[in-house]
Amino acid sequence: MSAIGFTPEVTAALIAAVKAVVILLGLVVTAAMLIWVERRLLGLWQDRYGPNRVGWFGLLQVVADMIKIFFKEDWTPPFVDKAAFWIAPMVAMSTFLLAFVLVPVAPGWGVAPDLNIGILLFLALAALAVYAVMLGGWSSNSKYALLGALRSAAQMVSYEVFMGLAVMGVVMKAGSFALSDIVAAQRHGWFILPQFLGFCTFFVAGIAATHRAPFDLPEAEQELAAGYHTEYSGMKFGMFFVAEYVGVVLVSALLATLFLGGWLGPGADRWPLLGFVYFSIKTFFFIMLFILLRAALPRPRYDQVMDGGWKFCLPVTLINLLGTAAFVLARQGG
Amino acid sequence: MRNFLVQLWAVLVGIYTNLRSLWMIFLHSFRPRDTVQYPDEPVYLPPRYRGRIVLTRDPDGQERCVACNLCAAACPVGCISLQKAQTEDGRWYPEFFRINFSRCIFCGFCEEACPTSAIQLTPDFELCEYDRQNLVYEKEHLLISGPGKDPGYNFYKVAGLAVAGKPKGAARNEAPPVDVKTLLP
Numbered sequence: 001m002s003a004i005g006f007t008p009e010v011t012a013a014l015i016a017a018v019k020a021v022v023i024l025l026g027l028v029v030t031a032a033m034l035i036w037v038e039r040r041l042l043g044l045w046q047d048r049y050g051p052n053r054v055g056w057f058g059l060l061q062v063v064a065d066m067i068k069i070f071f072k073e074d075w076t077p078p079f080v081d082k083a084a085f086w087i088a089p090m091v092a093m094s095t096f097l098l099a100f101v102l103v104p105v106a107p108g109w110g111v112a113p114d115l116n117i118g119i120l121l122f123l124a125l126a127a128l129a130v131y132a133v134m135l136g137g138w139s140s141n142s143k144y145a146l147l148g149a150l151r152s153a154a155q156m157v158s159y160e161v162f163m164g165l166a167v168m169g170v171v172m173k174a175g176s177f178a179l180s181d182i183v184a185a186q187r188h189g190w191f192i193l194p195q196f197l198g199f200c201t202f203f204v205a206g207i208a209a210t211h212r213a214p215f216d217l218p219e220a221e222q223e224l225a226a227g228y229h230t231e232y233s234g235m236k237f238g239m240f241f242v243a244e245y246v247g248v249v250l251v252s253a254l255l256a257t258l259f260l261g262g263w264l265g266p267g268a269d270r271w272p273l274l275g276f277v278y279f280s281i282k283t284f285f286f287i288m289l290f291i292l293l294r295a296a297l298p299r300p301r302y303d304q305v306m307d308g309g310w311k312f313c314l315p316v317t318l319i320n321l322l323g324t325a326a327f328v329l330a331r332q333g334g
Numbered sequence: 335m336r337n338f339l340v341q342l343w344a345v346l347v348g349i350y351t352n353l354r355s356l357w358m359i360f361l362h363s364f365r366p367r368d369t370v371q372y373p374d375e376p377v378y379l380p381p382r383y384r385g386r387i388v389l390t391r392d393p394d395g396q397e398r399c400v401a402c403n404l405c406a407a408a409c410p411v412g413c414i415s416l417q418k419a420q421t422e423d424g425r426w427y428p429e430f431f432r433i434n435f436s437r438c439i440f441c442g443f444c445e446e447a448c449p450t451s452a453i454q455l456t457p458d459f460e461l462c463e464y465d466r467q468n469l470v471y472e473k474e475h476l477l478i479s480g481p482g483k484d485p486g487y488n489f490y491k492v493a494g495l496a497v498a499g500k501p502k503g504a505a506r507n508e509a510p511p512v513d514v515k516t517l518l519p
Binding site: 043044045046047048049292293295296297312 | 345352355356358359360362363365366367368369371
């Protein structure tokens with residue numbers, strides 16, 4: 001590249017930009033394809049087929065849905081608060097997309113895996129993502145949307161607390177917030193075994209953060225029409241929808257990175273592509289688990305969610321935190 | 335303390351039951367699917383399925399319908415209309431017989447009301463049309479060449495009505511008409 005006349009800095013920046021765009025496109029396409037994956041897997045687990053007509057095994061169903069949603073009227077009801085109504089879907093999509101910069105998808109690949117605040121940025125953005133739901137629900141000026149937003153707030157105060165605490169054990173063991181360091185720290189054993197309690201609680205918090213069943217209280221189709229996005233249509237609804245799947249990919253990727261060693265695996269250091277394959281397999285395992293949860297479990301009431309969050313998950317994460325701290329200190333002292 | 339242990343036990347049991355239902359749902363991956371891929375796979379319809387309505391013929395190949403209007407009277411949505419006519423030999427038949435399938439609810443009351451087994455519902459639901467007017471079936475669309483259900487039945491062979499080739503009293507299981515004049519004192 002320097003032969004063309006670029007300085008090494010410009011070249012590095014260009015390569016980083018290309019990588020970022022590739023990761024962004026890959027993430028959005030994966031999130032869109034997840035709609036198909038989810039419908040087929042739900043079909044499999046409910047003894048039916050799901051979409052299998054459009055294209056090979058129904059793969060083009062996503063394209064058909066996209067065409068449909070792009071051509072739908074993007075209707076803004078007259079009674080809504082326009083500014084907040086328009087901002088909410090953008091917040092929903094951008095926070096989860098932005099948090100993906102942290103994830104090292106393969107050795108040397110990732111937008112900003114070495115960012116020193118690492119996992120803190122994810123926690124901050126996950127907290128911001130709630131604003132999408134609350135703004136959407138509040139600005140819609142409709143009772144169902146408001147109830148959805150209300151539940152979302154109630155849910156957030158219960159999971160947000162122990163979500164941060166759940167990963168602190170991992171941070172302690174790795175000694176860094178950066179995800180690349182956390183991956184490197186798992187060379188001699190994945191964190192899922194020593195941090196099993198942290199894994200369980202972070203998993204629960206992750207489901208709640210993405211508003212997925214069984215913690216889809218803000219949407220709760222059976223009770224609240226469509227919850228906080230009842231008044232949305234067209235592509236703004238589509239953005240909420242894709243944001244949910246981006247969230248699923250993000251939380252699955254984080255679970256794989258924090259607890260299953262990310263791209264680590266035999267031969268991954270020599271061939272980065274193999275590292276990406278390991279990362280994808282681990283991420284997809286969690287995505288499938290997310291879908292299986294949706295296929296199997298009923299939705300708790302939101303007071304039950306708060307009960308479980310404050311009275312069970314929070315003490316468990318605190319115990320885990322104390323145990324890990326004692327362990328780390330004992331090893332340093334000895 | 336005791337209360338705490340009871341609650342902890344409840345939570346653990348809850349976790350176990352949730353994991354168990356996860357596992358049970360996962361086992362459905364290996365079950366056959368219940369869906370019938372309908373347009374590709376033919377769907378089985380039982381013989382008594384109430385689908386497309388037909389008009390049948392008696393074993394001699396003549397129209398069974400005697401245009402008595404009972405089906406039209408029984409029809410709850412009023413989708414049947416017909417007009418009685420009579421042949422030279424005294425048989426009744428419908429001059430026209432019209433069923434509007436865009437109104438028909440396939441309740442089968444017409445079949446129950448029919449005294450001659452003429453109108454029958456068949457196991458066929460593939461009635462789609464692009465033009466709504468095409469759902470109005472005339473007699474030529476309704477009439478089939480066979481007897482359908484109740485194959486041996488022939489109304490004029492058992493009824494007391496005299497038609498050409500069958501005087502009064504000549505029907506099956508029918509006594510010859512009584513000559514009332516022989517009873518005069």
